[in-house]
């Protein structure tokens with residue numbers, strides 16, 4: 001029977017150490033939350049490519065997906081920076097700043113946090129946050145591009161820009177709640 005707490009990235013395993021003999025025993029079937037955190041029970045996290053959930057495709061690797069999306073924004077941001085520097089035209093600097101910071105720096109931090117706390121990426125809140133942030137960020141970046149390249153004016157940013165911003169903010173709120181519940 002597969003472990004309840006398997007995640008896209010990690011298989012979580014509890015190991016009991018008998019203090020007298022030093023013998024290690026795995027506790028695979030006990031629900032993770034119900035195992036008492038006593039001194040002789042330790043928790044390890046193990047990479048598993050044989051996770052049955054992977055083959056069913058019903059979990060996602062949140063850290064990796066955040067990084068993959070982030071690196072696309074990083075490349076866009078860096079190339080834009082080089083372009084602006086070379087041309088001496090800084091009219092796209094807000095786009096450059098937010099591709100690098102909102103698109104890459106923030107997503108990279110999210111990726112590290114999900115990697116650090118596997119229970120967070122195991123939760124549906126992790127997937128919800130990923131989609132809210134990804135869709136919201138795409139909306140914000142596209143709208144900044146359209147504004148700074150003078151394809152639209154400020155008034156035409158509604159409703160896409162505020163909705164996208166709301167997605168990013170809701171994503172951050174879900175992320176916060178996930179930290180509160182699962183980052184321990």
Ligand code: HEM
Pocket residue numbers: 077078079080081082083084085090093096097100101105
């Ligand atoms: C190839 C690397 C980079 C180049 C050539 C570059 C170039 C530039 C240029 C020309 C500007 C406009 C300056 C101005 O408006 O006076 C700028 C602004 C900015 N860059 Fe970069 N940049 C690079 C990487 C980055 C990275 C990696 C980040 C963040 C992680 C970043 C964050 C910013 C921010 C926040 C601004 C706006 C600053 C402001 O308007 O006060 N840049 N960059």
Ligand code: HEM
Pocket residue numbers: 093094097098101102105106140164165168169
């Ligand atoms: C929903 C997401 C976000 C929205 C809608 C947004 C919007 C804005 C706006 C309207 C400005 C002022 C532009 C101006 O003064 O002309 C700004 C500036 C700035 N924001 Fe954001 N922001 C967002 C997220 C972020 C994040 C996550 C970071 C950093 C991690 C960030 C870093 C900055 C910086 C450094 C500036 C100054 C850049 C400059 O003056 O060129 N922003 N942002």
